[in-house]
Amino acid sequence: MIADPILLARVQFGLNIAFHILFPTVTLALAWVLVYLRVRIGCGGPAWLTDAYRLWVKIFALSFALGVVSGITMSFQFGTNWPGFMEQAGNIAGPLLGYEVLTAFFLEATFLGVMLFGRDRVPGWAHTLSAVLVAVGTTASAFWILALNSWMQTPQGFTEIDGRLHALDWWAIIFNPSFPYRFTHMMLASGLTVAFLLAGISALQLLRHRSFEPARRMFRTGVLLGAVLAPVQVAVGDLHGLNTLEHQPAKIAAIEGIWQTERGAPLLLFALPDAEQRRNDFVVAIPMGASLILTHETDGELKGLNEFEGQHPPVAPVFFAFRIMVGVGVLMLSLSWVGAWLVLRHREIPRWLLLIFAGMAFSGWVATLAGWLVTEIGRQPYLVYGVITTAETASSVPASHIAVTLTAYAFVYTLLLVSYMIVVTQLAGKEAGGGAAPAMPAAFDPATA
Amino acid sequence: MQLDLPLVFMVLMGLAILAYVILDGFDLGVGMLLPFAAREEQDLMVASIGPFWDANETWLVLGVGILLVAFPLAHGIVLSSLYLPVALMLIALILRGVAFEFRVKASGWHRELWNRLFSAGSLVAGFAQGVMLAGVITGFLDGLPYLLFALLAGAGLAGGYALLGATWLVLKTEGDLHAKALRWSKVAILLTVAGVAAISLASPFANAAIMDKWFAWPRFLWLAPLPLATAAAFAGIWRCVARLQDGQSKREWLPFVLSVWVFVFAFAGLAYSLFPYLVVGRMTIWQAAAAPESLWFVFVGASFVLPLVIAYTVVAYRVFWGKARSLTYGA
Numbered sequence: 001m002i003a004d005p006i007l008l009a010r011v012q013f014g015l016n017i018a019f020h021i022l023f024p025t026v027t028l029a030l031a032w033v034l035v036y037l038r039v040r041i042g043c044g045g046p047a048w049l050t051d052a053y054r055l056w057v058k059i060f061a062l063s064f065a066l067g068v069v070s071g072i073t074m075s076f077q078f079g080t081n082w083p084g085f086m087e088q089a090g091n092i093a094g095p096l097l098g099y100e101v102l103t104a105f106f107l108e109a110t111f112l113g114v115m116l117f118g119r120d121r122v123p124g125w126a127h128t129l130s131a132v133l134v135a136v137g138t139t140a141s142a143f144w145i146l147a148l149n150s151w152m153q154t155p156q157g158f159t160e161i162d163g164r165l166h167a168l169d170w171w172a173i174i175f176n177p178s179f180p181y182r183f184t185h186m187m188l189a190s191g192l193t194v195a196f197l198l199a200g201i202s203a204l205q206l207l208r209h210r211s212f213e214p215a216r217r218m219f220r221t222g223v224l225l226g227a228v229l230a231p232v233q234v235a236v237g238d239l240h241g242l243n244t245l246e247h248q249p250a251k252i253a254a255i256e257g258i259w260q261t262e263r264g265a266p267l268l269l270f271a272l273p274d275a276e277q278r279r280n281d282f283v284v285a286i287p288m289g290a291s292l293i294l295t296h297e298t299d300g301e302l303k304g305l306n307e308f309e310g311q312h313p314p315v316a317p318v319f320f321a322f323r324i325m326v327g328v329g330v331l332m333l334s335l336s337w338v339g340a341w342l343v344l345r346h347r348e349i350p351r352w353l354l355l356i357f358a359g360m361a362f363s364g365w366v367a368t369l370a371g372w373l374v375t376e377i378g379r380q381p382y383l384v385y386g387v388i389t390t391a392e393t394a395s396s397v398p399a400s401h402i403a404v405t406l407t408a409y410a411f412v413y414t415l416l417l418v419s420y421m422i423v424v425t426q427l428a429g430k431e432a433g434g435g436a437a438p439a440m441p442a443a444f445d446p447a448t449a
Numbered sequence: 450m451q452l453d454l455p456l457v458f459m460v461l462m463g464l465a466i467l468a469y470v471i472l473d474g475f476d477l478g479v480g481m482l483l484p485f486a487a488r489e490e491q492d493l494m495v496a497s498i499g500p501f502w503d504a505n506e507t508w509l510v511l512g513v514g515i516l517l518v519a520f521p522l523a524h525g526i527v528l529s530s531l532y533l534p535v536a537l538m539l540i541a542l543i544l545r546g547v548a549f550e551f552r553v554k555a556s557g558w559h560r561e562l563w564n565r566l567f568s569a570g571s572l573v574a575g576f577a578q579g580v581m582l583a584g585v586i587t588g589f590l591d592g593l594p595y596l597l598f599a600l601l602a603g604a605g606l607a608g609g610y611a612l613l614g615a616t617w618l619v620l621k622t623e624g625d626l627h628a629k630a631l632r633w634s635k636v637a638i639l640l641t642v643a644g645v646a647a648i649s650l651a652s653p654f655a656n657a658a659i660m661d662k663w664f665a666w667p668r669f670l671w672l673a674p675l676p677l678a679t680a681a682a683f684a685g686i687w688r689c690v691a692r693l694q695d696g697q698s699k700r701e702w703l704p705f706v707l708s709v710w711v712f713v714f715a716f717a718g719l720a721y722s723l724f725p726y727l728v729v730g731r732m733t734i735w736q737a738a739a740a741p742e743s744l745w746f747v748f749v750g751a752s753f754v755l756p757l758v759i760a761y762t763v764v765a766y767r768v769f770w771g772k773a774r775s776l777t778y779g780a
Contacts, residue, residue, distance in 0.1 A: 062550045068503055069546035073539045075510050078517060080532050083525020090521025091743040098518040098747045101511050102754040109507045110758075110765045113500030121768050166740050395529045405536040412540055416547055423554045 006394045008402040009081045012409065014376075016073055018369055019413045023067035025368050026197065028142055028190035030060050031135035033198070033221070038131045042124055051214040055431045059201075059424055061116055066420060068109065073409075081402075082383070084393030089165050089384055092158055092173060093148055100144035108137030139187075146186055150179035152384050153375065154247045165387070177247055181240040182375075188233040189371065192332060193364025195229060198222030199339065200361025203354040204425060205432035212432045219357075220343050226336030233329065238293070244378075245294050248385060250308040251378035254318040256290045261304040265290040270323070273315040278305070313380040317373060325370035328363055335360065362421065454748060455738035458519035459725070461751065462512055467716050469508035470578075471613065471709055476502045478614020480545060480571025481607065482633055483564065490626045491564065495549065497621040497773035502549065504762060506542070516727075518747050523727040523737035530589035530728075531581050534599075538577035545570030572607060579606030586648075586722070587655045588729030598655050605644020609712065612637035616686070616704040619693065621773045627701075634690045634704055642683055645715055649676070652722060656729060659722045672721075679714040682707045 037053045075097070078086060086093065114122060114130040122130070157172030158165045167173060199222030205215035245252045253259075257268050259278045267289020271280035291300040305312050335356065342349055383390045476498040483491050517524045528535060548567035555563055583602035587595050615637045618630035653660035663672060686707045692698035725733045738744065 058554065062547075062554065065503070065547050065550045068506065069543040072506060072510055072542060075513050075517075076528060076535050076539060079513070079524045079528030080535060083529050086517055086521040086524045090517065090524065091740045094518035094521055094739055095743050095747045098514055099750055101507070101514045102751060102758065105507045105510055106504065106758040106762070109503035110761055112503055113765055114768055117500045118768050164740070167742055167746070170746055395525070395532075397529050397532050401532055405533070408536070408540055412543060416543070419547075419551060419555070419559075423551065426556075427554060 005397065005399040005402060006391055008399055008406060009394055009397075010390070012402055012406045013077055013081045015406070015409060015413065016070060016077055018372065019417070020067065020070035020074055021368065021372060022365050022417075023063045023070065024138065024142065025190050025193045025364065026063040027060060027067055028138050028187065029194035030056065030063065030197075031131075031138045033194060034060060035128075035131050035135050038128050042128050048213040048217050051431065052218050055214070055427060056198075056218075057116065058427055059197075061112070062420065062423065064108075064112060066416060070413075071105075080397065081395055082393045083395050085383055085388070088163065088388055088393065092151065092165055092167050095167075095170075096144055096148040096151070096174070100141055104137045104141035104144060106137075108134050108141065111137070142186060142190075143183065146183045147174045147176075147179055150182045151176045153182070153379055154178040155384050155387055160387075165384075178240075178243055181236065181243045184236050185233070185240050185371075188229055188236060189364065189368050191229045192226060192233060193368060195222045195226035195336070196332065196357075196360050196364050197362070199226065199336075199357045200359070200363075201424065201428045203349075203357035204361070205428050206349070207351070207354050207358065208429065209432040215432060219349070223336055223339035223343050223357075226332060227340035230329070230333040230336050234333065237329070241294065248378065249303045250305065250312040251318070251375075252294065253303055253305045253308065254313050254315045254378060255322045255374060256294075256302065257315060257319050258290070258302050258304040260306050261301065263291065263301045264288040264299040265302045267293065268319075271319070273319050275315055311381065313378050318378045321370040321373035321377070325367050325374060328367035328370070331360070332363065332367070454741060454744040455519065455734045457748065458515055458738075458744060459734045461755075462515040462519065463716075463720055465508055465512040465515060467713065469505070469512055470716070471712050472501070472505035472508055474575075474610045474712065475613040475617040475705075476505055477545075477571045477575050478610040478612065478637075479617060480568050480614070481575065481611050482614050482618070482630075483568040483571075485633065486626065486629065490629070492553075492775060493622065493626060493773055494618065495552070495567075496775050497618065499549065500765065500769050502546070504765065506546070519739055519744060520727055520734060520737035521739050523732050526728050526732065527585070531584050534577045534580040534584065538574050538581070541570040541573035541577060543570075545574060571610075575607040575610040576603040579603035582606060582719075583655075586652055586659070586719070586729070588726075588731065590655075595655065598651050601644070601647050601651065605641070605648050608637060608640030608644045609715075612641045612686075612708050613705070613712070616690075616708045619690070620701050620705045623772055628694075631690050631694050634686070638683060638686055638690070641711065645679065645711070649718065656722075658730065662722060675714055675718050675721075679711060679718075682710045682714065686711075 034053065034057060037049055037056070041049045041053060078093075078097075111130040111133040115127065115134050118130065119127055151173055154177040156176050157167065157169040159168055160166070198218050202215040202219035202222060205212055206219060209215070241252070241255075256265065257271055257273050257280050258265050259280070264287070266283075266285035266287050268280065268283060268285045270282065270284040272282050273280050288298045291302055292298055294300065294302060305315065339349070339353065339357065342353070379385055381389050381391070383393050479494050479498050483494060486494060513524075513528075516527065544566045548563045548570060552560060552563040552567055579602040580599045583595070583599035586602075587598065612634065615630050615633035619627065619634060622630055653663060663669065686704050689698065689700065689703045689707065693701065693704070723729065725735070727734055727737050
């Protein structure tokens with residue numbers, strides 16, 4: 001069998017980007033949670049804050065390191081895997097990435113050193129400022145990379161000269177039609193991921209040590225954060241979908257599994273899309289649901305895949321990934337509301353609920369990855385929607401080289417992912433397990449003094 | 450006046466790569482030396498680079514970022530030609546980068562595994578970067594002589610990083626570890642001298658244009674100060690280290706500073722050899738450049754932000770000035 005180098009290059013890049021996004025998803029929102037804790041510590045808050053900060057700053061540092069190293073890999077893979085992308089769209093992609101390095105990467109990486117290790121070397125305000133700058137850096141980084149990603153989905157503000165794209169209007173390029181929705185959607189995704197990580201890891205600690213104060217407090221923080229953000233995410237996700245319908249109707253047709261243009265399209269809860277016969281099997285559907293959600297009318301017309309023959313994404317992966325994302329989202333919404341109700345009424349959290357929260361600790365990752373698969377596979381066969389196809393940008397690197405390095409990356413990433421999850425849960429256990437280091441009285445604690 | 454933007458970005462890229470090689474060079478070097486130290490010393494060695502490595506590696510992203518931003522036509526050619534060494538370097542950097550965290554958070558045999566991965570990753574990353582350098586010098590040619598040249602360059606650059614790492618430890622440590630660092634410095638000087646000499650002598654044979662640039666009379670006379678200054682810097686490091694060992698000198702910062710100068714001189718020589726090509730003999734910086742409106746957009750931002758980056762980098766190094774102490778996460 002001769003392996004297809006384009007497919008291998010896509011799998012490799014997809015693997016790397018999927019691995020990478022796990023960690024910024026954690027650090028984006030966790031950076032702001034740490035700022036919140038740090039500011040409260042600085043204002044002389046209660047002692048549990050210091051214990052909570054100590055655990056979560058370790059998890060932050062670990063996540064950050066994994067994000068940095070996989071991010072460096074990505075900066076090289078743009079060139080090694082998609083040289084054609086930079087040749088054709090480099091005039092636009094390059095400056096956006098350049099600004100990310102200049103305004104975000106240096107800021108976060110430099111002040112992370114001070115934030116992690118500089119507590120006894122700088123005054124309290126400077127340490128808090130470092131934490132703020134790290135958070136600003138991670139958010140700025142998300143801003144630029146999502147500007148580029150959104151531009152690839154809804155490109156504008158450019159012209160094509162001799163096969164190369166040239167920028168006409170940077171404002172239009174950065175604030176392209178899907179950017180505000182995608183940026184908000186991603187920031188909320190990060191918030192929800194961290195909410196469930198906080199609640200899940202704290203639940204693990206509470207299962208071991210029921211009255212452990214930092215865990216009780218952080219569980220509460222995580223649950224309430226989730227309960228607030230989940231409904232907002234539902235609303236933003238809906239707006240994002242309407243925006244996609246306007247600019248990328250083929251993606252919506254794949255998401256909803258609509259093969260033929262129709263009025264009053266049903267909302268498919270489950271189906272097996274058949275790409276050969278161009279129809280769905282084993283359908284479980286709510287009549288007129290899709291039309292109602294997307295056009296806000298029961299008999300609204302939705303364009304089917306038949307209108308984009310040869311230019312629409314593969315249906316099954318987009319269709320299923322979307323349902324996984326929404327499924328996890330619904331689970332998050334219900335769970336966080338049940339949790340919030342108990343927490344706000346100061347009820348004891350039952351053991352079974354703690355177990356579910358612990359099991360959901362990394363659920364944000366599942367939803368985020370599924371969402372990325374929807375939007376990135378949904379853009380195929382284009383790399384820049386409607387402008388550049390993925391196939392024409394691929395590298396001439398031999399398939400065997402890609403196969404060897406792909407195997408190596410897959411091995412390393414699996415090792416790291418497993419190690420990360422083990423270490424995070426172990427760290428939590430160490431903190432809660434019989435109190436390795438008893439909390440100092442507030443008056444003697446350098447952080448609160 | 451018309452600003453030659455491709456030239457400006459060439460200089461910026463050169464400085465970013467030089468900054469990377471020196472800054473990540475010392476922390477990679479410290480990583481390579483880890484297996485030669487005792488258990489408690491290892492923690493202190495890592496502590497001496499812990500606050501800096503993230504930001505140091507960002508210079509690599511800036512370097513490859515400028516290649517991508519300013520010279521998109523060369524970016525693809527260079528990186529797909531260097532596909533395998535780049536992949537090797539990336540995997541090494543990944544393992545080493547995460548080992549910083551895992552080696553202190555894991556327990557039992559896991560801990561030892563991450564320690565090994567930390568030093569192996571440092572060594573392999575340095576070596577792979579040397580191989581990449583050889584590819585750039587020869588214009589990505591294949592064949593046994595070029596392969597040997599690449600291996601030589603890999604060993605040479607790894608040796609140079611070990612020198613930066615050892616002299617950094619001379620600066621940042623005390624007592625037994627300090628004495629060890631001085632001994633490592635001496636070995637690393639010999640390795641680096643061999644590496645620099647071998648690369649310098651082999652390059653003109655690997656690439657005829659370099660031969661012409663250096664050995665045409667009377668140009669050779671104008672260029673002679675560069676190799677002479679490099680030799681003087683090497684001799685200076687050796688003498689300083691010897692005097693520090695005998696206790697005749699207190700200038701612990703001097704070996705590191707002189708090692709940095711070795712890298713600056715070697716870099717200047719290479720820059721002279723290769724200019725104005727990005728892909729030797731095939732593509733100059735002007736042929737590979739991005740459109741002027743894109744270069745302007747980045748240039749304006751970089752003129753404001755880069756001085757700021759340099760300023761707060763200096764601040765960060767000042768915060769951790771003086772001898773290294775063990776690291777703890779403070780709240």
